[in-house]
Amino acid sequence: MKFSLHWLQEYSKEALPELKKLEEIVTFNAFEIEEIIPFGKDTVLDIKVLPNRAHDALGHRGMGKDIAALAGNTFVDPHEYWKGKVSSDVTSPVIVTEDVQACPRFMSVRIDGVEVTESPAWLKDKLQAIGQKSINSIVDITNYVQFSLNKPMHAYDAALISGNTLMARLAQTGETLTTLDDKQLTLDSSTLIIADTEKPLGLAGVKGGKFSGISSSTTSIILESANFNPTLIRKTSQKYGIRTDASKRFENEINDILAEEGLRMTIALVKKLNPKAHVGEIVDVWNRKSWEYVVSVSTREVNGFLGTSYGDKEIEGVFSRLGFIVKKATTKEIIEEKLQVAERATYKNPSSMREDAPVHFSCSSLMSFIFSGIWQPSISIDKYVYGEKVTEPIWGDLVFSNTGEGKIRYESVGFLPGTSVPEGIDHVGLYVGDGKVTHISKDSGKIITEEITESKNFKNGVLYARMIDVDETRFFITVPHERLDIRIKEDLIEEVARIQGLSSIKGVLPKLQRRGLPHKRLYYENKIKNILDANGFSEIMTYSFGDVGEVEIVKGLAMDKEKLRNSLSGGINRAFQMNMLNAPLLHIQTVKMYEFGNVFTKSTEQRHLALIIDDGKKKSSFTDEVDMILSQIKRDLGVVNLECETVQVKPYIIELNFDAAIEGLPEPTSYEPLTPHTDSVVYEAVSPYPFIVRDIAVWTPASTSWDSIHNLALQVDSPLVVRIDCFDTFTKEIEGIQKTSFAFRFVLQAKDRTLTDAEANEVADKMYNLLKEKGYEVR
Amino acid sequence: MNGHFHPITKAIDKVSRIFTSIGFDVVDGPELESEWYNFDALNVPRDHPSRDMQDTFWIKNETIEGRHLTVSEQKVLAKGLPLGHVLRTHTSGVQVRTIERWVKEGKEFPLAVVVPGKIYRNEATDARHEAQFFQVEGLMIGKDVTLANLKGVLEHFFTKFLEKHVEVRFRSSFFPFTEPSVEVDMQCFKCSGTGDSGDGHCPVCSSSGWIEIMGAGMIHPNVLQNAGLNPREYQGFAFGAGLDRLVMLQTGIDDIRMLYNGDLRVVNQF
CATH class of the missing domain: 3.50.40.10 (Phenylalanyl-trna Synthetase, Chain B, domain 3)
Structure with missing residues (x-):
């Protein structure tokens, strides 16, 4: 959203920081600024407001308030909210x-x-x-x-x-x-x-x-x-x-x-x-009551979550800067205060915190109410599952019982749903020491404190759970109404982190005292990749989408990309065709490739391996070579049966269900790294334009080396020459003189255009001339 | 003669070596994921604007049937809610699957894993955007795992991955599945953060000295709870980085599509 800097300034008593500083504090502590646009005397900031702050910061006042807090300024609301006289002559709608x-x-x-x-x-x-x-x-x-x-x-x-x-x-x-x-x-x-x-x-x-x-x-x-x-x-x-x-x-x-x-x-x-x-x-x-949210956090919790060592003052300072109403107290003090507020309350079940408190309560809503600012689930059994189970209760713990009447729950409902509590729970109260409990029930109709052992509601035996250390001092924050994003203590911790500055957090590498393990697929996949690598195979990755398959996408990128592949062979074959055309550029005769990838059927997702090998020649067969590789895989992995499907013979493609192949194999006990290759870090961009090939053969004196021919050829000094490869050489006596023939191919390509024949011929002519000048005979 | 590994494979290998050596396991999960794991469990509710933060490929429900459903997925259906499927938009779904497994198998905490894997986004493709790419998710959960630990782990990772000392900085951000959430920048490896790699400029970081590289944060208590952990007892961090971007920055590959068209002119340079 676009914000005017002049407009934002109206919400700060003091001048906003200069633009560069402002940009920095907003970027690091709050929002991403997408663009800064000068606008006459004003400046417009295009700020990306994500869903968590769309409740307040999609308006200048909310953004202005946050910026004031970030800058350490005093927030002011310059707007007038009408409080004038009503004219009785106007008919209200x-x-x-x-x-x-x-x-x-x-x-x-x-x-x-x-x-x-x-x-x-x-x-x-x-x-x-x-x-x-x-x-x-x-x-x-x-x-x-x-x-x-x-x-x-x-x-x-x-x-x-x-x-x-x-x-x-x-x-x-x-x-x-x-x-x-x-x-x-x-x-x-x-x-x-x-x-x-x-x-x-x-x-x-x-x-x-x-x-x-x-x-x-x-x-x-x-x-x-x-x-x-x-x-x-x-x-x-x-x-x-x-x-x-x-x-x-x-x-x-x-x-x-x-x-x-x-x-x-x-x-x-x-x-x-x-x-x-x-x-x-x-x-x-x-149609509903206004509701003020209170959330609390302690200094220990902030530091224990962020790994920092902030003091009370710093944390309290953050909340004041944000204009939050802060109350520093122990949970015990808050509970005692809330019990007084609720003193005259009567029993109602079910009762809603928003609609009924502090007039009516059920046993569990009373607990939620008095623990104001301390998150806990609503339902009694859920409170028990959430809390720390204790056997020696202290003031502030919750006491749970199975009254034996009405609906007793044996499994949690909303918190970690389904967690079993064999004793059964349908009632809850607050332990206040000396074997006493404070609670509200249908029987009492109001809040009472009584001996647990003499209580009708707790007589069947009790369980205790601790929600929190009630003696710890906490910051209880009344959240400004527009900040709907602040509902739990983690939200407050985020406010501390960002306002204090995330840069003040120092990295600490955890010491785990163990080595990690790979998942089974990765372990065996790496073993196979190393074997294929040793046999000269290149690994490719192709698209999971295509026009063949059982599983369909609702709206794909294109008509021919709306299905999920159910095999790898289509993709690898297409890649093969392209690479065969590029063989001169790659200087390879035989294209050898493989892909590991997930394939999809209606009911499964499996990892497959496909392998392709061919040189494009009619007579060549690669079955022996592939069989040899497969037996090596079997041996190295310890697989007895490796079920492969021969997809086609020309080019030779096999595909196998990798997941099925490794199913019976043992879990890995260490990581299997790939065979190290020297890292070619500098990548040379490939040209999307077609290349042109020219072949030349020359007779040279018998002692001539390919290197010297190659160097001579390089003298054409054209940026269009991308490869010069010798593909044939032999020595023969001609008219009583030993001569060596070199047949070589040079490949021409431009990075920015399609080459014309004329351009290729020009380079070729230049090369002929160089060879002739040297006295070589071009055949 | 040796063949060639795909540059993404090499990156995954490097990630796996670095993380297993500091005690993180490498795990994986399905690419075709239910909306429970991809969204709901990650605190991205149905009909909520935070679902718009990722462009999603939805699967035609009638084209899948009889898939294995986890207990959590069965619970969604038992509530009478529809369970859609997507091509996962991030590796974060594996977070919840992994925690569930840890709880079920009674494994020891801290849980520490990385998840390199393919993800999908329904967006128009160009040199910088692809509909499929790779992410590496990281996850550590225990009783006292902190945001400072996240920073320590990331500094270690980038320093090892780029083979030179790399600083990391956090910016405040928002993801539904983390609280607090941060964007992570790493110091530019080319210019070492100076913004100048030779001629007064640095092409890798546009002379800013920093590179935006991932989103991260402390796992939201709702996510822990959805996965079966009590957030009163457990806390931890998660991060998700685009592997393609790391590979491209490091190698100079200028078009992400070149990674997925099977072109050996690219692969054979590695």
Whole structure:
């Protein structure tokens, strides 16, 4: 997303660091910067915001806050959130949300007496900097709020809304909608839309409709500030192929609280541009309770995870810089505090932490509540499976029992599901020392503390498990509402690591006191590769995709790449054909290759080995050579039967099921390295253009060496000559004089074009001349 | 005369030699993987934007049947959820398979493995992008394995692989399967981090002195739990590096496609 540096500066009390320094801290401690673009007096940063920070940092305020923390600046929120007087003459819109899960919050307001104009320069400039077109004052304001707070907003022309009503409802099958950009959509019944009493107005959270938008004749507006279910928005956006700035934000999830901030900021801006406008009463349909997250971590945990030695001060400093509310306490102190908060609570089962605490609890939700900021599973048996099992309990351990009544669980449900607890568990309480337990149950109806041995609920015997060392001092963090990415202690540890600087972590190589082992395939594969290598075979790797095979890909790269290979022979044969054509370039007569690769059938994936060998000549046969290699493989691996399929004879291809071949072999006890080759580190790029071959034969005096001919030939000094190879030489008496004949081939190729015959002839002529000048007779 | 090993094979051999010598086992896993191992178990939920971070080849479910299913995969089906299959988009799926095996066989921790293997991405190919390439995954889990251990292991690995002292640095990042997550840069082996390998420039690192080479981090507790380990007791790191890129940087091969077309003009240089 594009961010304006001027805009980001508004969130820092002090000046931001100069660009180079800013780039460094953002890159190392937070986000990847994809591009920095000068924009007049401003600078635009294109910053890659990944899904974990899409809840907050896809807006300038969230990004500005993080940058302020990174720079050690003080975060300020420059925006105004309207708190003005409600005009009673404005009729508030009616808001209807049909599905609580689909639309957890919907806020709205009607503003009368609005004039839609061109936007003021400051607003236009801001939007232009981040690549947004200015439309009109109202639409620009909603966009500005979206890119400030990361909260998509929508404005309707009140005159075009029937019944002064906005509904978030599922579409009826066949209903149609024309989007702002004139796309005709036919809707289905799983699509959430915003509608008035008569017609669909837009795809909820994705795109507005054409017939309710703001125009120059608009005088009254209705604002929508809602939050939607992320999965639903994602599915809708995928189904209709419409991705927008709004859908991107909703599908990544944002906090309901942003709905109110977004709405109030929008109203404030509308009022700023239209001082005489009348603002109606805000309507707020909030289908779930606001929930504040507390997460905790200790200094020991931070250092034990990162391998660092930070002190309390450094860690606390990080949280303060990020604007987190920090409370330093022991878990015991927190539990005692929470028990007081819950003092008057009554029993309810099942009960939800979000909806019922601290008024009603079940036995297990009470434990989750009092261990505020300490992660533990919800269900009693899961808490036991999660905890450290102890036999001598101390204050703060959990006490579990099988009451013998109701539903007793013998296996964990949500945590390491299926873990067996033979004693059975259906109840949990807090051990508070002296053989006493604090708990809530159906029988007591409220929180009580009693002797374990005298408790009706614990009389059948108990198990103890420790969630945490309750005496250790921890940092209890109240997470800022927009930071939905901070939910567990590891998330806090990440904040410490990145703000303190990952560069301060020093590498420590762990000492394992053992040698590692290869997997069986690798061990035996290397043995075979060494044998093939010794026999002059080259290894290739080809594609797993092709046009032959049983298993198919939903959407492949091309029509002929939509199937997974069920054998290697096709690929290796194609490679053979190409390499035969290149034989002069490679200076080989016989192409010998092999490939190890996985092949696929409907029900299996197996590793195969294919081998190909041929020289392209009709009469040659390679069966003996291959048989010899196969017997060497058998001998070296200790395989009794090596079942090979002879795929074809010309060129000679065999393929075998490698997995089947090694099935009965022993597990490796050491790594089998490949035969060392001298590393050719500098690779010479191959030309994609065709080469031309010229053969020359010369008579020379009998004592002439190939080296001297070769050196002479090199004097043509043409970059086009890529090989000069002698393929035949003999000595013979001609007219009483011993003469030696050399037949050699030179290969011409350009790196950047297809050579013409004329170019090749020119080089050949030059070579003839060199040979003739030396007195050799060109045959 | 000896033949030639494929440059990727040589890299895998080198990786295996380096890691077995410091106590890491080399393991493998299937290329055609279920969405449980490739995504769900790795904390990449269904219908979540983090699935978009990798372009995926999905398998037509009707073209596979009767594949061996692990206990975890059977559990997905038992919940009534569909179980799609993909060409694995990373070697990380082997993380969960390996932990499961360790737990089942009662093997001793720390668990330390590397997984060199072929992976697939559904993206248009060019000189720098291929639909198939190789990754090496690394994984270490114990009671006190730290992010500092990850850095130590990577420094050791790059130094041995490139046969000269190489520094490693971390940048903050995000992957669903690690927390904290880091991008790893290694010091440029060509210019030794100076940004100048002779004429005022360095072609290998574009004169930055550093090369972006992999993603890594501490394994997310959800992943440990999905694999059958209690994150209250166990912690560890994971990394995944592109082998092709390492090979290309080191050898100067300028087009990744040259590794997979079976061309001996390339292979026979090695």
